Amino acid sequence: MPQRIFITGLGLISCIGDNVQENLTALLSTRHGIGRLQHVDTLLKDEIPAGEVPHTHEELFTLAGIPCQEGYSRNALLGLIAAAEAHQQARLNHHSELRTGLISATTVGGMDQCEKYYNDFLTNDTRNIYIDAYDCADSTEKIAAHLKVGDFVTTLSTACSSAANALMLGARMIRTGRLDRVLAGGCESLTKFHLNGFNALKILDKKHCKPFDEHRAGINLGEGAAYLVLESEDSVAITGNKAICELIGWGNACEAFHQTASSPDGVGAFLAMKEALKVSGLEPAAIDYINAHGTGTDNNDIAEGNAIERLFGDNVPMVSSTKPFTGHTTSAAGSMESILSIMCLQHNVVWPNLNFSERITGLSFSPVEKLLTGIPVNIVMTNSFGFGGNDTSLIFRK
Amino acid sequence: MAYINGIGIISPQKTAETNEFLSEVMEYTEDYLKCIEPVYRGYIDPVLGRRMSRLIKMGITSAKLCIQDARRNLHDAESTMSDGSCDNPDAIITGTGLGSVEDTEKILGELTREEKFLNPTPFIQSTYNTISSQIAINLRCHGYNATYVHRTFSFESGLLDALMQIEEKMAANVLAGAIDEMTLNHLAITRRIGMWKMEPANNLKLRGNMAPGALAGEGSAYFLLGKEPGPNVYAQLTDVSNQFSQNHDFDTSLFVPRFLEKNGLTPADIDVFLLGINGDPAQDPQYVRVADSLFPATAHGWYKHLCGEYHTATGFGLYTAANILKRQVYPGIINMNDIIPSELKNILIYNHFRNTNHSFMLVQQAGI
Numbered sequence: 001m002p003q004r005i006f007i008t009g010l011g012l013i014s015c016i017g018d019n020v021q022e023n024l025t026a027l028l029s030t031r032h033g034i035g036r037l038q039h040v041d042t043l044l045k046d047e048i049p050a051g052e053v054p055h056t057h058e059e060l061f062t063l064a065g066i067p068c069q070e071g072y073s074r075n076a077l078l079g080l081i082a083a084a085e086a087h088q089q090a091r092l093n094h095h096s097e098l099r100t101g102l103i104s105a106t107t108v109g110g111m112d113q114c115e116k117y118y119n120d121f122l123t124n125d126t127r128n129i130y131i132d133a134y135d136c137a138d139s140t141e142k143i144a145a146h147l148k149v150g151d152f153v154t155t156l157s158t159a160c161s162s163a164a165n166a167l168m169l170g171a172r173m174i175r176t177g178r179l180d181r182v183l184a185g186g187c188e189s190l191t192k193f194h195l196n197g198f199n200a201l202k203i204l205d206k207k208h209c210k211p212f213d214e215h216r217a218g219i220n221l222g223e224g225a226a227y228l229v230l231e232s233e234d235s236v237a238i239t240g241n242k243a244i245c246e247l248i249g250w251g252n253a254c255e256a257f258h259q260t261a262s263s264p265d266g267v268g269a270f271l272a273m274k275e276a277l278k279v280s281g282l283e284p285a286a287i288d289y290i291n292a293h294g295t296g297t298d299n300n301d302i303a304e305g306n307a308i309e310r311l312f313g314d315n316v317p318m319v320s321s322t323k324p325f326t327g328h329t330t331s332a333a334g335s336m337e338s339i340l341s342i343m344c345l346q347h348n349v350v351w352p353n354l355n356f357s358e359r360i361t362g363l364s365f366s367p368v369e370k371l372l373t374g375i376p377v378n379i380v381m382t383n384s385f386g387f388g389g390n391d392t393s394l395i396f397r398k
Numbered sequence: 399m400a401y402i403n404g405i406g407i408i409s410p411q412k413t414a415e416t417n418e419f420l421s422e423v424m425e426y427t428e429d430y431l432k433c434i435e436p437v438y439r440g441y442i443d444p445v446l447g448r449r450m451s452r453l454i455k456m457g458i459t460s461a462k463l464c465i466q467d468a469r470r471n472l473h474d475a476e477s478t479m480s481d482g483s484c485d486n487p488d489a490i491i492t493g494t495g496l497g498s499v500e501d502t503e504k505i506l507g508e509l510t511r512e513e514k515f516l517n518p519t520p521f522i523q524s525t526y527n528t529i530s531s532q533i534a535i536n537l538r539c540h541g542y543n544a545t546y547v548h549r550t551f552s553f554e555s556g557l558l559d560a561l562m563q564i565e566e567k568m569a570a571n572v573l574a575g576a577i578d579e580m581t582l583n584h585l586a587i588t589r590r591i592g593m594w595k596m597e598p599a600n601n602l603k604l605r606g607n608m609a610p611g612a613l614a615g616e617g618s619a620y621f622l623l624g625k626e627p628g629p630n631v632y633a634q635l636t637d638v639s640n641q642f643s644q645n646h647d648f649d650t651s652l653f654v655p656r657f658l659e660k661n662g663l664t665p666a667d668i669d670v671f672l673l674g675i676n677g678d679p680a681q682d683p684q685y686v687r688v689a690d691s692l693f694p695a696t697a698h699g700w701y702k703h704l705c706g707e708y709h710t711a712t713g714f715g716l717y718t719a720a721n722i723l724k725r726q727v728y729p730g731i732i733n734m735n736d737i738i739p740s741e742l743k744n745i746l747i748y749n750h751f752r753n754t755n756h757s758f759m760l761v762q763q764a765g766i
Contacts, residue, residue, distance in 0.1 A: 153642035155548035197521030254543035388531025
């Protein structure tokens, strides 16, 4: 029998909280974190709202528990904070005989510092310490070094599905007997670079985003980090960790359609969800709730909606996008929304899709509008879709 | 374990659109070794190609060359194997340390001058997964698609993923690639932190060039890995391992015998120990230490004088090993210690970056 994969640690920082508990509290009081940018030095700050973690660089050092120093990107600090929380809950510092890996996801890497110092990089030696901090591996290696997790270390980048793919790889490495425990997730800080990039694509909402609404107008970008600890059942028997839930399904497919747009029928989304169900051995009817990718763009929400209808037919489960709470945290979204979905299993709640008022023409379902509490949620699916049609779907069971 | 059934490679050597293997070696005295690029018109619609940056074109083209290469002997009357032939892979995986540097620099340059509305094309192309997804679009492949972006672990992580795909029966054929480019700006920036020699260097006189830093390069190599041997099978990729060593305390003398033993071999079974020696006096001694202590009587080979150093240069290393095993030739240009191997069955590729990122690939003759 293949090893079951248990989740034994969670760590999360976003615009609505510095840790898992603070995020839960915010969600339960339907308090979102979208507002005016304070920390990114951009001309867009008066024009484009975002879900920014409300801390300065210096404050993030304090939260990460390390002295303020040169050479750290905002991304690495966010990653460290969330990874340390998950690491501590699953007590990864014990049982060094277990093989423990770190699989992290990011796309902007250390761009926040690079965009600040690029002219220095080209003309003088004053900011050389940030040259190494620019690539995607830097935050991963800093997390690995600080938390001493290093039996396997790698970094994934598939744009907005990156962290979901990190979790999927972690599960597969446990299944194939290569690792016993994996700290997996993603981190992404807001940068002038990708705020301008998304703005150039004309897919940013100038107001609070409204996914799955007929009059949706685009994305609110966000930032943060989220990590989960995956453990094999053999490992749990050794560590004695309490299983929070189980990761039972994963699927990755590619649209092979267009570099930034989804195909209208959402073929990649459909294939990813279908594959995740196949891996889990479940029928579609078993899914209680889908935490949708639901970015709020014209294109994504209709494509994802069509794919959900195609797969679930007349029995579409409860669906919502939590991006109006956190913003779209791009490479961190997959692990962040996995944790938000897991909270639904833990607390028997379903998160509302804020700002929804009118169903999309052509879709047969509407998202959950109000916070639902006290309802049994046993199995959740979470979707993450990226540029280039890199689509991944995960399934967790109570 | 997977069979290497096809290879498509664009490099500073004449490796694309040829059936030759290092028969003519290119000599350069340059700041970095630049790829010899094919004419892309035959592989990419020129209308689309105009907006595409160089790295994306190299990626798509080497992927297409790889698929073609895997079919090379398919119509050969002698060949009866067809199980491993493949029109379209089940999965596409790319390893790239830096993605499209050219596009990233374009945006940084613009933003640094003045923050105004950007052209979205460089932004899209700067996103690391663009290469894999453009290949998927070109091959119309809806299967698994992933991109690894971890310095010198990038390609090896992709290969490991590919081996797992085959082991898990998620895929029978996986296209896995190693791709990075160099630009003049990036060279200048990374020279500041001592990565490269400050003066142009001769690639064929790299050993003995004691100036600090390595000789930079670039390349794009895609491999079609199959569960079954194809008509043009090169070798089998038996195992891959990444070893992260944050305190530079990784013990190769403990690890290597264990890694080989897991695969039913001892150091004495290795016919060629293929090293990532890159001309950097700060990095090369580690290779020499490992080679001399664990493989004193084995042929030591190297290849980075042919392709230069970059995060995914082991792609050129795997191309070299696969061709040695398929053709049963050991080119003099890669021979480092004048030991001529008596057999060519088992090759171990070893790479390290700053003594922190160590990686190993075990490549064996197909069918043994």
